[in-house]
Amino acid sequence: MRADTKSIPAFDGPMLQVAGLRKIYPTATGGFEAIRNLTFDVPAGQLACIVGPSGAGKTTLLKCIAGLLPRTEGVLELHGKDITGPPKTMAVVFQEYGRSLFPWMTVERNVELPLKAAGVPKAERRARAAEALEQVDLADAGGKYPWQLSGGMQQRVAIARAVAYRPEVLLMDEPFAAVDAQTRADLEDLVRRIWKELGITILFVTHDIDESVYLGERVIVLSAAPTVVQDDILVDLPADRDQLRTRSLPRFAELRTHVFEEIQRAKAEAKTGAIPAR
Amino acid sequence: MSAFLRNTAFLLGLPLLLVLWWWWATIDSTNFFVPTPGELVTTFVDTWFGPRFWQDVLPSIGRLAAGLALAIVLGVAFGILIGSFKRLRQLLEPLLEFIRAVPPVVLVPLLMLLIGINDLMKVVVIVSGAIWPILLNTVEGVRATDEVQRDTCATYRIRGLNRLRYLTLPAASPQILAGVRQSLSIGLILMVISEMFGSSSGLGFTIVWFQRNFAIPEMWSGILVLGLIGLGLSVIFRVVERRILRWYHGLREVQRAS
Known part of the structure; x- marks a missing residue:
């Protein structure tokens, strides 16, 4: 399933390396510092979640990594x-599945493009x-247009398109923020399943704390803008996750409390500008 | 079936009513300038079903078709170029506004001098007026292409001709077709006008000739031919538009429903 990696010379380092990343958006008043200093590595095959308060520059970070936005400083x-x-x-x-799929093409042609x-x-x-469509349980929807499908199904088409492309790294930018809770749970399990089946590296950005702990092998907590890494947590939950059982584990509750506290701290710091005592 | 009948009644109701009114108003008319419906129909058949169809109607339609086709190709091509490059847009905007403001009709005497009195001149006149709505709408359509769709193309490295074919053109197509629709009527007007000046064939020429020779019912029937060509164009346009923009109408319907 994996893209052919034989042609790439042996490399022992991480799949993705972010070091001293800084991003300043030019504005009329001299520039807005969205990201101050981000440093983290993602090893090959890891499913890492990035959470942070709203306005933490999560999307900016993702766009920089995706090569859609030039960085101001640092190593990527x-x-x-x-x-x-x-x-x-x-x-x-x-996130915006409705705008990411091309409405003038059928689902099949979108995935093939x-x-x-x-x-x-x-x-x-x-x-x-x-x-790929079969992997996201949409084997029969190939001939339909994206707008004939529900929001959750459209996002599955977008996932199928990514899967068919066979990437080494998959970036997901709050992909489930706009779907209802039930659909969301299904899609989370779908991401876990695809990650296991394909063995790819996934960087999953979300603002949902529960989602980050449930999905990730690791949760990177960002501070409010100007963004730095607030905390980096290893999620030591069993690899086989289940919406009911995993979420009711005491360890799950501990981890989610920890992440929640970190985010509250990030928000408080953003408000006062000072670092409160822990 | 009843819905079909109702739609047909709505479609034809007003024209029928107007014809009836016209018939009633001209029952005992002796007005030289206004023929009765019956007179007009016979004149129409006598005048246009014959050699005149090949000598005047077809050449006119040919010029119109050539002019519109050229206007669409050039308008879309330049529209995509100008819409894609900000610098080019900034450079050309004042110039385009100026050229656009010049009524294409005044170009007729000029083009007669430059190109001569021939078919090419007439086609150029049609293009010079019909290109603007297409060009400007294409520029707007390309500029308004969704940012997420652009990012999607960038991440999947869909570039060059693929990008043009699968993103730029379809994304701008609703706007492009809105421009084409406006261009159809402009093209028809300019076809007639270009034929009224130095010409020896075509509908514009024939209608003016009838008027100058006091062949009033014939003149009216020529106007009827123009109206029918306009109607034909809009029917063809609707069929083509329905086909190209099937996705767009479907999408809009879904968006309205939610």
Whole structure:
């Protein structure tokens, strides 16, 4: 399932390296510092969640990593290579599924499009798209248009498109923020399943604390803007997760309390500008 | 079936009523300038079903079709270029506004001098007026392309011709077609006007010739032909638009329902 990595020279470092990342948006009054200093590594095959209070520059960080936004300072490396534009081995699932899928194409053609642009032959394209749609339980929806589907199904199409592309790294920007709670739980399990099946690296941005703990092997907590890493937590929950049982584990409650406290602290710091005693 | 009948009644009701009124008003009319409906129909058939169809109607339609096709191709091509590059837009905006403000009709005498009295001149006149709504709408459509769709193309490295074909053109197509719709009527007007000046064939020429020779019912029937061409154009446009923008109308319907 994985993209062919044989051609890439052996590299022992992390899949993704972020060091001293800084992003200042130019404004009329001299610039807004969205990200001050971010440093973290994501090893290959990890599912890492990034949480932070609203306005923490989560989307900015993701866009910088995706090569959609130039950084002001710092190191951004994928597989040891500097990120200067959208990397070939990376896919992104955006929050706004309704605007990320092309309404003038059927679901099938949407999933196939990145493969077509990459020069994948037609027969293989078809097969990979069908396989990916099956993986997200939408095998029958290929001939429909995205707007004929519910929000949750549309986001699954966007995930299928990313899966068919066979990236090494998948970035997800609050992908489930706009769907209802039940759909959201299903989609979370879908992400876990795909992550296990494909063995890819996933960076999942969310503002939902429960979601970050349930999904991630690790939770990186961001502070409010100007953003730094507030905390980096290893999620030591069993690998097989279940919406009911995992969420009722005492360890789950501990972790979510911990993340919650960190975010409250981040908000308080943003308000007072001082670091309160722990 | 009853819905179909009702729709047909709505479609034809007003035209029928107007014809009836016209018939009633001209029952005992001796007005030389206004023919009765019956007179007009016979004149219409006598005048246009014959050699005149090949000599005047078809060449006119040909010029109109060529002019509109050229206006669409050039308007969309330049619209995409100007819409895609901010610098180019800033550079060209004042110039475009100026050229757009010049009524294309005044170009007719000029183009007669430059190109001569031929079909090319007439096609150029049609293009010079019909291109603007298409060009400006295309520029706006390209500029308004959704940011998330652009980011999606960027992350999946969909570039160049693929991007044009699968993102830029379809995203701008609702706006482009709105421009084309406006251009159709402008094209028809300019076709007639370009034929009224130095010409020896075509609808514009024939209508003016009838008027100068006091062939009043024939003149009226020529106007009827123009109206029918306009109607035909809008029917063709609707069919094409429905096909190209099927996704757009479907999407809009869903958005309205929610």
